[in-house]
Amino acid sequence: METKGKTKISATLKNTKKRVFSGIQPSGDVQLGNYLGAIKGWVERQAEKENFFCIVDLHAITVPQDPKDLRHQTRSLAAILFAAGLDPNKCTVFIQSQVTAHAEACWILNCTTPVGWLERMTQYKDKLARQESIATGLLDYPVLMAADILLYDAHEVPVGDDQRQHVELTRDIAQRFNHLYGETFVVPEAVIPEIGARVMGLNDPTVKMSKSYAHIKDHAVNLLDEPKEIERSIKRAVTDSGNEIRFSDDPEKAGVNNLLGIYKVITDRSKEEIEADFSTARGYGDLKTRVAEVVIDELRPIRERYHALMSDVAELDRLLARGAEQARAVSEPKLEEIKRRVGLVLPGEL
Ligand code: AQP
Numbered sequence: 001m002e003t004k005g006k007t008k009i010s011a012t013l014k015n016t017k018k019r020v021f022s023g024i025q026p027s028g029d030v031q032l033g034n035y036l037g038a039i040k041g042w043v044e045r046q047a048e049k050e051n052f053f054c055i056v057d058l059h060a061i062t063v064p065q066d067p068k069d070l071r072h073q074t075r076s077l078a079a080i081l082f083a084a085g086l087d088p089n090k091c092t093v094f095i096q097s098q099v100t101a102h103a104e105a106c107w108i109l110n111c112t113t114p115v116g117w118l119e120r121m122t123q124y125k126d127k128l129a130r131q132e133s134i135a136t137g138l139l140d141y142p143v144l145m146a147a148d149i150l151l152y153d154a155h156e157v158p159v160g161d162d163q164r165q166h167v168e169l170t171r172d173i174a175q176r177f178n179h180l181y182g183e184t185f186v187v188p189e190a191v192i193p194e195i196g197a198r199v200m201g202l203n204d205p206t207v208k209m210s211k212s213y214a215h216i217k218d219h220a221v222n223l224l225d226e227p228k229e230i231e232r233s234i235k236r237a238v239t240d241s242g243n244e245i246r247f248s249d250d251p252e253k254a255g256v257n258n259l260l261g262i263y264k265v266i267t268d269r270s271k272e273e274i275e276a277d278f279s280t281a282r283g284y285g286d287l288k289t290r291v292a293e294v295v296i297d298e299l300r301p302i303r304e305r306y307h308a309l310m311s312d313v314a315e316l317d318r319l320l321a322r323g324a325e326q327a328r329a330v331s332e333p334k335l336e337e338i339k340r341r342v343g344l345v346l347p348g349e350l
Pocket of ligand 1: 031037038197212
């Protein structure tokens with residue numbers, strides 16, 4: 001039995017092809033920050049490595065969700081990912097709850113993760129401050145995220161800046177497990193874009209744009225917004241009383257910096273070129289018009305493909321079932337390896 005276990009362990013560690021794992025919650029309307037900080041990069045680099053993109057519905061239920069809305073948001077998010085350009089022939093897109101290894105691995109990792117590590121997470125502390133009563137799952141959110149990543153032996157985790165701390169924690173969880181039970185997990189790295197990593201709220205450029213604040217007027221551009229709504233939100237974006245259009249770390253200029261950052265990620269031009277271009281602009285009104293134009297042009301084809309995909313839900317579900325099958329083929333042997341490591345008896349082993 002021991003030999004059989006050892007053979008299986010080394011078989012999964014032998015994977016040499018670089019893997020990428022990232023997730024997104026179906027927790028509301030996908031906003032421009034999710035797109036520029038994560039999805040756009042996923043699409044651009046999907047052919048380079050072996051990519052797994054997960055719709056993390058188990059993470060979404062760590063805060064209250066209406067069941068009917070959650071079901072719709074999950075399919076809608078899948079349609080957005082495919083509409084944005086994720087190609088099921090190049091990468092694996094799947095729903096977390098359809099691959100049960102994630103929840104099982106999370107339990108095992110819970111048993112090696114000190115609770116103090118979780119209490120220090122800033123996203124937990126922020127959400128805690130916004131709610132009267134919180135679920136255990138909210139505290140445990142980063143352990144489930146660690147399970148998601150570690151089950152795939154992912155080397156890279158492309159995320160926005162807000163998830164940096166969670167990926168750091170995943171590294172700690174992996175190293176601790178490896179120390180306790182022997183080399184089991186690849187220790188992953190966060191891959192964070194230089195610009196676009198933190199798109200700020202249009203109504204308040206000191207707060208990150210977030211699905212949770214989508215109900216606040218003019219906070220976000222949602223990916224499915226019509227051109228008129230996009231134009232309206234961007235025209236109302238908070239700026240400052242000056243008129244200088246340049247990239248800046250000055251908190252006073254956070255609004256202008258945010259608009260320029262959005263413009264930069266979409267146009268893929270250098271800061272110098274952009275500043276030179278805007279040097280003849282007549283104030284922030286011109287800047288907002290140009291930013292609205294590029295955002296509208298970027299999102300138009302996504303919105304059109306989205307509506308086509310949502311008109312055939314059976315096909316969407318078929319694509320997701322295929323993704324889940326591919327994800328199970330990788331994560332289930334890894335889960336068996338984890339179980340062996342901690343001494344759990346697998347069926348048929350006795
Ligand atoms: N404002 C942002 N700027 C850049 N990247 C962002 N991301 C989120 N907001 C921004 C990145 O989007 C990916 C998916 O995020 P998520 O759905 O897993 O959860 P989140 O980070 O908590 O995003 P939200 O929109 O703020 O959701 P809620 O309100 O539900 O918590 C991640 O890579 C994230 O970094």
